[in-house]
Amino acid sequence: MARIAIVGVGTIGGVTAALLQQAGGHELLLCTRRPMSGLAVETPDGLVKLRASFTTNPTETFNVDWVIVATKAYDVAGTAKWLEQLCSNGAPVAVLQNGVEHRERFAPYVPMEKILPVMVDCPAERQVPDRVRQRGVMHLKVPDSALGRDFVKQFTGTPADATTVPDFLSVVWRKLCFNSAGVLSALVLQPAGVVRGEAMGDVALQIIRECAAVARAEGANLEENVADVVLAAQRAAPADSVNSMLADRQAGRSVEIDARNGVIVRLGRRHGIATPANSMAVALMEAMVAKV
Ligand SMILES: NC(=O)c1ccc[n+]([C@@H]2O[C@H](COP(=O)([O-])OP(=O)(O)OC[C@H]3O[C@@H](n4cnc5c(N)ncnc54)[C@H](OP(=O)(O)O)[C@@H]3O)[C@@H](O)[C@H]2O)c1
CATH class of the missing domain: 1.10.1040.10 (N-(1-d-carboxylethyl)-l-norvaline Dehydrogenase; domain 2)
Known part of the structure; x- marks a missing residue:
């Protein structure tokens, strides 16, 4: 089980947090721009109320095993402020964003070999800042690498379709x-x-x-x-x-x-x-x- 920080707790970050909680045993740190004290996710299997730590302070010291980025592609500069501290012990960064330039976007801030691009597909929407509705399965596809396999392992036992892909x-x-x-x-x-x-x-x-x-x-x-x-x-x-x-x-x-x-x-x-x-x-x- 791992200590996992999620930067950007909107639709995708919220659903990801709910899935990781369902895995059981992970310690979750939710890094948000606006103060939040709770989050509820309506999943196809029922309501999940997050039990997690919340922070709005990118300079606070946390020791994590994984960082998951779930901000929009246009919010890279603000997202990067979190990475200096969260990645200071070498934690890898999984980028859950659209497009094909996951690595290029974060290469100025994180060593290339620590960046895991993730193709995310999930019908979901944020209703209000502290409530997300997930309408179907979250698909997470990653390259078949050591980092990819470790990322997929974090979702074991959850309803996510998290897999490595050869291409x-x-x-x-x-x-x-x-x-x-x-x-x-x-x-x-x-x-x-x-x-x-x-x-x-x-x-x-x-x-x-x-x-x-x-x-x-x-x-x-x-x-x-x-x-x-x-x-x-x-x-x-x-x-x-x-x-x-x-x-x-x-x-x-x-x-x-x-x-x-x-x-x-x-x-x-x-x-x-x-x-x-x-x-x-x-x-x-x-x-x-x-x-x-
Ligand atoms: N929505 C979908 O169903 C879906 C499906 C597939 C792929 N995607 C992709 O997944 C990525 C995330 O999309 P999304 O729909 O989850 O976006 P979203 O609902 O807008 O959530 C993004 C979150 O990032 C937060 N954020 C922005 N800058 C931040 C910062 N500096 N520090 C901390 N938090 C910050 C935003 O905060 P605020 O609350 O303050 O705005 C918001 O909560 C995008 O690339 C999108 O294209 C989305």
């Missing part, structure tokens, strides 16, 4: 194919059903095809018709579902545009792959957010 690169890029098209919904401030229309569906396909082309240039192995598969899945999803970029926009927060679409443009440029649909999405979103 992590393909797993995160496949997820990015799904996330990249989510920008359309966030741009027009309409839930997922907006891609059911023909014109929006065509633009979604262009965004995903660009993502897949860059993914393959990076070495990911994706099926030939991945864009059609992703669009079909998005069209089959409940029409009123709200992705996290749309939720961020609606709440007036920053958006993960660089982690989800900017990266496709940047890496596309490096490989000489044109990404006009993603470029336009990034430009429009940046202009929209700047206007707010």
Whole structure:
């Protein structure tokens, strides 16, 4: 059993904390930006009330075995303030964020070999700051390494689908194919059903095809018709579902545009792959957010 710090206790951090508590025996330290004294997570198996220590002080001394980062990709600078102390004894850092640049984001703050990128997938939302609703299984996929295997071990006995995968690169890029098209919904401030229309569906396909082309240039192995598969899945999803970029926009927060679409443009440029649909999405979103 381990002492585990979670930095960022929103939706994903909250669900992760509830799962780790269900494992039994872990000591949990929840590192938050705003003061919190409790957290309840409605899981598919019932309500979990967290028994954990809470702190808002990044300079306080704690000795931990693992640090789990569950902040948004745009909050790296604030997150890094926690890592100096929490990682001072060499604790590894699992990054539960969207995108494909988990290591790159934290490399300025943590030795590369101590960073574990995690692909997280979980239908969940934060209702109020101290209550999270988890609507389905949390999937956690990590590279098949010593660090990956140790991370997975912490979830033994929990309902999480935590596993190592032999081809992590393909797993995160496949997820990015799904996330990249989510920008359309966030741009027009309409839930997922907006891609059911023909014109929006065509633009979604262009965004995903660009993502897949860059993914393959990076070495990911994706099926030939991945864009059609992703669009079909998005069209089959409940029409009123709200992705996290749309939720961020609606709440007036920053958006993960660089982690989800900017990266496709940047890496596309490096490989000489044109990404006009993603470029336009990034430009429009940046202009929209700047206007707010
Ligand atoms: N939501 C999902 O279902 C889902 C699914 C798959 C992947 N993801 C990815 O998982 C990552 C986390 O997303 P999320 O939905 O959990 O985000 P979220 O609900 O917004 O939670 C992020 C948390 O980080 C906290 N935070 C920000 N800066 C901090 C700092 N300096 N110190 C301490 N805490 C800080 C925020 O604090 P405040 O409470 O003060 O805002 C918030 O509680 C993202 O990359 C997202 O794309 C999410």
